[in-house]
Amino acid sequence: MSQAQQGSCVAHNGLPADEIAGTAPNSVYDAYMPDTKTYWALAGFVPTKNASCITVVAMQDEGCCGVSSMPAGVTGESFLWY
Secondary structure, eight states, X not given: OOHXXXXXXXXXTTOOGGGEEEEOTTOOEEXXXXXXXXXXXXXXXXXXXXXXXXXXXXXXXXXXXXXXXEETTOOSSOOEEX
């Protein structure tokens, strides 16, 4: 997962980028659905050691994860995060 894609997910979740260390080990998955011609990705993120309590709590449960999609044929950093 590129830095831009990570940044897009972090921004979507309203988390401060400087408090996110990156993706969690073995947490990035992707898939292609031929019927809809859509690529999907799922990633888990971890906070930095110095992340604020607010960020750590916000990342509990599903706040640490991002799900995205991108239609086939679209290039660049065009994933849409949910």
